[in-house]
Amino acid sequence: MSDLETRIAQGRGDATAELVLRGGTVWDLVTDTMITGDVAICGDTIVGIGADYAGHAVVDVTGLTLVPGFIDTHLHIESSLVTPFEFDRCVTPLGVTTAICDPHEIANVIGIEGIRYFQQASEHTLMDIRVQLSSCVPSTEMETAGARIDAEDLAALMKHPSGIGLAEFMNYPGVIHRDPGAMAKLRLFDGRHIDGHCPQLSGRDLNAYAAAGIRTEHEATTADEALEKLQKGMRVLIREGSVSKDLHALQPLLTDVTAPYMCLCTDDRNPLDIGEEGHLNFMIAELIRLGTSPLAAYRAASLSGAEAFGLKDRGQIAPGRRADIVALSDVASCRVAKVIAGGVVVDEAAFASRGGVAPVARRSVRAPHLTARDFRTTPNREETDVIGILEGKIITEHLHETVPIVDGDTPPDPARDLARIAVVERHGKNGNIANGFVRGFGLKAGAIASTVCHDHHNIACVGVDYADMALAANRLAQIEGGFVVAQDGKVLAELSLPVAGLMSLAPFEQVRADLECLRSAATSLGVTLREPFLQLAFLALPVIPALKITDRGMVDVRRFELIG
C-alpha cells in the first residue's frame, strides 16, 4: 500500500507516476463511455486517468481497450487441482485479478490449518485471493469429514485481511430450521458478508433463508430460480464450472437492468476447461455471443462483483481503485492482451518473483485396505435407489430400479448402465464403506476412483468390476490421493494430488496433460461423460438434491436424511 500523500502527488502530477499505461482507451463501465489518455498507477492503486502523465515505467497499450480486472465471485481453488500459486499462474493472465474463494475442500480434510494455508498464500499471489471462511465443515451430519469447524474456530480466523465474511452457507436446512450451530455462525458474522447456497429453495423457505441476512447466491440453475433470488435480495452469481454450467440457463436474465446486481463465478473449474475454454473471459465471450450486451457482461464480470461483496476499492478503472486492469485486443471475444494485477504487470517474471508457502496436508489418505468383497451390497430386496446423473449439473435424479439378487449381492449391470458407486472414509476416522448404484457413466469395464469428493473428500469409486474398484481405491492411498482409472488388474492412468488429496504439486500444464490421459483412459472403459471425475466428485455432496451417497449411505437430499 503506497503512502496516501504519494498517491495524491502522483495523481496530481506533482510527482512522477510509478507506472503509466499509454495509448489505450479506458472503457468506463459506470458511465459506458470511452476515455483516452494515460492511466497512472502508484503502488497497487490507480491514481489518474484521462490525462498526460510522466512515468518511471511506461507500458504500451496502444490500440487496446482497458477494462477492470475480472472478479470470480465464488470458487474453490482446490477444484483447479493445483495450488493457489499455480492457480494464480494459470488464471491471472486470463484477466481474473480477484478470486473470492472458499477453502472448504481443504478445510474438510485438515480443518482450519487448510484455511490458514490459503490465507497465507493470498499474501503472495499476483491476483487478490479473498478467503471467505468456510461455514459448513462438514457440510452435513450425514458424512464423515476429516475435520469439523465450529463458530469459535472461525472467530480465530476472522482477522486476516483476505477475509470478506462467511462462505456459502450450504446447510440451508440448518438455517431455515434454526439449527443452533448454524445460528452461532450467522450471529458471528452479523454485519459482514454472508454468502449463500440454497439450490431450488423458493417461496417462504427462501424468504426465511434471505431473512437470515444472506446476500449472494450461486446455485440457481434456471432463470426463474435466479429471478426469485434476485427479488428476495440476493445478488445472483452466474456459475459456469466444469460440471455445473448455468450460463446458458441464466443468460436471458442478465440485461442492462439486472447486470448491476448479477455477477459471474466458476465455483469448480478444472485446468482442462481453463485450458480449452478459458475462465471468466470465456464466460464473458459466451454471454456476448448469446446476445448479452457487452456492458452487462463486463459489469457482471467486475463492477457488480465488487459491489455485491462490498469491495469498494475495485471494479472501475478510476483513481483510488486497485490497479486491476485487463487490456483487451477484442471486446466481444474478450481477447486478453495484457493484465495488470494490483499494479503489477502480469508476466512470468512477476510470477517467479512471488514469495511462497510450504504445502500442507501431505499424506492425508488413511483409508482401510480394500478387497473386492467390500463392494458387495447386502440387499434384502430387489428394489433399489439409483443416483441418476444429469450431465453438466450437480443436481441428480432419484431413480428407482429393480436389480436381481445374485449370491447375496445386487451386482452392477453395464447393459442397463447400472454401475456400483462406493464411498470409503479415508480420514482415518472409522473406515466406513457405503455402496449404491449410479446411472449415467456408461462404464462397461473396470473402475475409476478419486479422493476429490465433495465436500468430505473421502474416496469415491465407480465401477463394474469389484477387483478393479479395490485396486483403484488402494492405489489412491499410495499416491497421496488423486484420480485413478483401473481395468483388468492394472492402473491405466492416474494423477497424484498430494496436498490434502486435492491439489497437485506439479505445474498446471502437467496436470492438464495428466487429466487428458485420465479422460482417454475413462473413455476406453466406455465412459460417456465429458468430466467423469468431476461428475463423480459431486455425487457425494449431500447438500445438492436429489439423491447422493456418502460414507454413511445413500442420502435423500430433499428430506435431508440417510435412506435405509
Place this chain on the structure above:
Amino acid sequence: MSDLETRIAQGRGDATAELVLRGGTVWDLVTDTMITGDVAICGDTIVGIGADYAGHAVVDVTGLTLVPGFIDTHLHIESSLVTPFEFDRCVTPLGVTTAICDPHEIANVIGIEGIRYFQQASEHTLMDIRVQLSSCVPSTEMETAGARIDAEDLAALMKHPSGIGLAEFMNYPGVIHRDPGAMAKLRLFDGRHIDGHCPQLSGRDLNAYAAAGIRTEHEATTADEALEKLQKGMRVLIREGSVSKDLHALQPLLTDVTAPYMCLCTDDRNPLDIGEEGHLNFMIAELIRLGTSPLAAYRAASLSGAEAFGLKDRGQIAPGRRADIVALSDVASCRVAKVIAGGVVVDEAAFASRGGVAPVARRSVRAPHLTARDFRTTPNREETDVIGILEGKIITEHLHETVPIVDGDTPPDPARDLARIAVVERHGKNGNIANGFVRGFGLKAGAIASTVCHDHHNIACVGVDYADMALAANRLAQIEGGFVVAQDGKVLAELSLPVAGLMSLAPFEQVRADLECLRSAATSLGVTLREPFLQLAFLALPVIPALKITDRGMVDVRRFELIG
C-alpha cells in the same frame, strides 16, 4: 433488532409475523418486476414477500405500489431550521426513511457536543439518521468558527452506530496539496466511507482528490462535471436544495445505465420548500416529468444510495432488509400514501411515542454590540470587488465595480443593486467585522441579518441602511440567533433559532409560517430573490467559488485566499 431465530421463523411462516402489509404490489427495483403477495415484517426487518402471511397486525395497502424508503444521501438537517425530531416529523411522512447527515453546522458552533447531539437524536427518530463525522470544522483557515475539530476529536466519535464515515471533505485544496491535518483525517477513515465536496474540480486535480479514496460527491452543477466525477470513481449525488438546484442540469445524465451509480440528496432544504414542493418525493416526480425513467429515478432515490454508502441492509423490499417502505398511490408523481420506517407505521402516534434529547447550544450568539459606523468601509480606492449572486446556485461571480468614496466610505448604491454585506464574528472569539459589496438581492431599503451563515455561522447582514443593519444584527443576539428583517429602525419580521443559532424549538409548521412572514418582509424591502436568507447563508462559505466573504474579509475562492 429482533432476534435472528425469530426473523427466520416469521419469514418461514412458522411463527406469526409482527406486521403484515396486505393488498399492495412490491415494485422490485433490482429486477424491475412487480410482486404481489403479503410483505411480512419482524421488528425493523422485512422477513417475507410474495407469499401469504398471518400477522399480529395487518396494514391494508390495497391498490398501492410499494417501493423502498428513500435515502437522502447528503444533507445538513440544521438547514431545515428545526431539530432532528421535527425534521423527522416533517420529512419521514414524505417517504424519506434514511437521512445521511453531516452535522457540521452545529459542529462549527459548539464542536463535538453538537455532533453528539445528532448521534443521540438518531437513536430516537423514526427515520434512520446516519451521522457522518464532519471533516472540515472550520471549513478553512480564512474564517472564525465557534469550534475546531481535529482528527483526534473525530476518533472519539467513531464508535457510534449511526456513523458511516467521514462527511464531505470540503477542504479540497487541503487534500490535493496534502495538508497534514487533512491527511490525518483521511488516514483515520482509511477503509471507511469518505464523502466528497469539490465543486468544479477536474483533470489531474480531480484525479488527485479521488486518489485520496473519496467516493461520493454532490457539488457537480453541470452534466459534464458530473460525468467526469462518475468516470473518476465518485458516485454522484444529484442535489436539489433550497438554494443549490442541480436537478435540471444533471437530469440528462441519469439514465438506466448510470442510475445504479447516482443518488439523490437535498444538502440544504428549508421547511418552506419542503412544504411547497416536497423533499426527495419532489425530486423523483420532477425527474420523471423531465423524462427520466421511473426505474432510474426510484433507484437513485433508494437502492443506489444504499449501495453507494455501503448500507447493505436497505434499498430493496426484500427479506433481511430494513422495513423501510413507501406505499405510493401514484408512481409517476410519487404520491406517498403511507410510510413504514424501520418496521414502524409512520403516523402522529408513532412520532409522539419517540424518546427525546434535550437541545444543546443555547445562548450561543455572543457578538459585539454594533452601531451604524461598524458597516462603513475604509477604502483607499474606488475599485472594489463585488460578490455577484447567481440565483439558485451557491457558486457566485467575482465582479468588479467602481464606487465613489464618500466621506471616507464606499456606501451602498441601491440604484446599481450594490448592497453592503457584512460578516460579524459571533462566537465570542474576536468580534471581527468584515464589510464588502454584494449584487443580486435588489434591496432598496433596510437590512436583513442571519446567524445561519455557512459554515462558521457568524452573523451575516446585508443592507442599504447602516442603522438598520446594526439593529438587525443586534436583535439576533437578543433572540439567540435566527433571521431578522429591519427597516427604518423597526424589526419587520423575525424567527428565533435558539439551538446554536441554527434551529428552532417550534414545530415545523410554525417555522414555515414565520418564514413566509420573513419572505414577505424581505420582498417589501425590494428583495427579488426567492430565498434571500438561504442565498445569504452561502455568501460566507469560502469553499464554494468564486468570491465569498467571512469575518476576516473577502475571499477569492479560486486562489483560496483572503483579498486585501
